[in-house]
Amino acid sequence: MGHNVFGNTVGLKPSELKNLERLYRRRVPPASIISHELARELARISAEINRQVGLLINRKGEIDYVVVGTFNRIEIPELRGYRDHIARLKGLRFIHTHLLTSKSNQSELDQDDLIDLALLRLDLVGALEVNPNGEPGKIHIAHIIPDPEFFTGGPFSEKENQFFYFLKPCYVWELRENFLELIKNLEDELERIKPLKEVDEQKDRAILIFLKESNEPYLEERIFELKELARTAGVTVVGEVVQKKTSPDPRYVIGKGKLLEVMVLALRTRANLLIFDRELTPSQVRALTENTDLRVIDRTQLILDIFAQRAKSKEGKIQVEIAQLKYTLPRLRAKDDAFSRLTGGIGGRGPGETKLEIDRRRIKDRIAKLERELEQISQERDLRRKRRKKLEFKTVALIGYTNAGKTTLFNTLAKSQYLAEDKLFATLDPVTKAIRTPNNRVFLITDTVGFIRNLPEELKKAFKATLEELYSADLLLHIVDISHPEFETQIEAVNQILEEMGLLHYPMLMVFNKIDLLSPSELQAIKLLSSRYQAIPISAKKGENLDLLLNKIEEKLFTPLGSLEKPLFEVEPAFAEEESLTKVPPAHTSDV
Known part of the structure; x- marks a missing residue:
């Protein structure tokens, strides 16, 4: 570490700096927190310069850092080269002085001391009182508690909480704690904590x-x-x-x-x-x-x-990457002057662009390129939609809060096997399938990405192409997880996003899903709610009330005098998305 004195050294005399540098020669017996001789020397120097002085001492008893502060504050410099394992202590203890005045005869550890102790994972922190005459007073010591049940007894004051133990203030020569034994107990306790053994070290x-x-x-x-x-x-x-x-x-x-x-x-x-x-x-x-x-x-x-993990299609991946880049752009920052680049050649001399500026420019170029690709995909989608419209197929889009059961309903109606998990945002990429109603009507159903409260602005913009499916829909099917305790809040969140997108006035049918998870008394209450919201109660997983739902969709989409749709064999597979229109399952028959 050298013999540099860190911190507030401005204004110190050469002789005072020499006295501080000499502290590096001192050694503390490994089993002691601090020796009486070192405490006296530390107090004398601190009183002479009228500033706090601190020592970072390693477990061998060597002084690695000498730090100077102001009269009432001291800052620990950046510590490099020490172990950074989150479940281990740093291997350093910090002992520093607190200058007493004639008005104050006691100086306890303050919040800054405890912040250093916790954030830097120090072995312990100690504040040594320094009397106006330069004599050391009592020392106040604290360390982190690995477990609230750790050390049920012992030489601790009543001023203890669930995070720190405070040793009873005493004079340095009265300290009886074996430092190495204390630290070994602390680290053994950190290793012993039961929940840690259940946590996979490889996972976040x-x-x-x-x-x-x-x-x-x-x-x-x-x-x-x-x-x-x-x-x-x-x-x-x-x-x-x-x-x-x-x-x-x-x-x-x-x-x-x-x-x-x-x-x-x-x-x-x-x-x-x-x-x-x-x-x-x-x-x-x-x-x-x-x-x-x-x-x-x-x-x-x-x-x-999550979106980056879930995106499978080219479009989905592009949308996620755009959102991530837009999120990252304002958060880029220069880390070091050493990153600045010099560009050679005529007209290129001088400081040139910094790595930060180059990174920003690259990100902007990448965003522009991805947005062009996305626009192309959006145009292709639009073309497919127009060709479907020519075939006069009605379209139903599934919307709702994430994990409301949209994909499960989609799979049940379309007899498909798309990924449907009890997780948020299981579906990202829109999929369209053809469905035949019990009365032999055919319509297209599209599964879309789920909504969430306070949907990030970057995602709203990035998923514009995906959500364009909603604008061409003849009917929006708003799926609600009725078993969720805050389902009404989720309805409000979805309606708010629809309003922002200008879709709230579109024809809509509300569907109360997951009625199989409700108790009989809750089911009775849902019947009243269903009439209030004009909603259809169903269980997509168990197939309950799906005939009722299909009949209601048919009623909304087709007039009684309307003719039957064109036969399905006339639909070209090229107009479908992900083999969507090549096969039509028979009408679903409910057990209810």
Whole structure:
């Protein structure tokens, strides 16, 4: 590490700097937290320069960093070359001085000390009181608690909470703790925590973070939905943190105290990812990442990642990539001056473009190229739709909140085998099939991507081509998961998106799905709701009431005097999407 003195060294005399540099020669017995001699020397120097002085001591008892602060504050420099495993302590302890004044005769560990302890995963942190005469007073020491049940007894003060243990303040010569034994117990306890053994080390392990602003409803629904999004993305959720706050912190979203809780929870659960249930600004992501050493994403990024996993068609992949690039563009930042590029040749001399500018330009070029490809696909879709219209086929589009059972209904009606999972956004790519009603009418049914509350703006724009299917539909089938406790909120969310898209005035039929999951008493209540919403209650999975649904669709699509549609054999397979019109299943017969 050399013998540099870090921190606020401006204004120090050469002799004072020499005294600070000499501290590097000191050694602490490995079993001691700090020696009495070193504490006296530290207090004397701190009183002389009237600034806090701190030492980062490794487990061999060597001093790796000497740090100088101001009278009442000290900042630890960036630590490099130390182990970064999230479930292990850093291997350093931080002992620093707190200068007492004539008005204050005691100086405890403050929040900044605990933030350093948690964010940097230090072995422990200690604040040594320094009297106005330069003599050391008592030392205040704290360390992280690996498990709330850890250390049920022992030499701890009553001022302890579920995150930190505070040793009883005492003079340095009164310290009896064996430091190496203490650290071994702490790390053994971190290894022993049962939930850790159930977590796959290869998978992302996330802590979900929620901010509940005053009078904000639907917190339980938000928690459930983010958990489902994480599960869909293949992320293991190992913890949740909720903070009630009138407005988000501009730097960390949550307060510093809550951030401490997050970091201790991350240490206990080996979390390597923080997921926030709100969109983060680029500066917030940067501040959180730099201060926690964890990956940080927001709800938008999580949804984008799910879409990237789910997209199978060329169109779907293009749409997702555009959305991801548009999300990334404002979040690019320069990391180091060393990245600046010099371009050679006449007219190319000088500083040239930085890597940041080059990356931005490349992303913009890539977005433009993808949007041209998407436009072409959109035109091809439009052509197919027009050719279908010439055949006078009526079209029904399935819409609804994600995981409402749209694809299951689609598969049941069309006798198809498209992926239908109990996960959010199982379907991304639109698929069209032909359906024959019990009265021998034929119509086309299209399965589309599910909606979600606060759908990211990037996705709304990127999926315009997919959702264009809705504009050519003769009927929108709004599928509702009636078993969901917040189904009415989901209906509102879908209606809001439809209104934004100018689709709310389109002919629509509401369908209450998953009635098989309801109790008999709930089924009675649903009958009243069905008449209020003019909805058809069904079970797509069990095939209940599907004849009733087909009859209602037929009633909406065809007038009683209308002629039968053209025979199906006249439909050319080229007009179908993904073998959609080549085979028509017979009308579904319900058991009800």
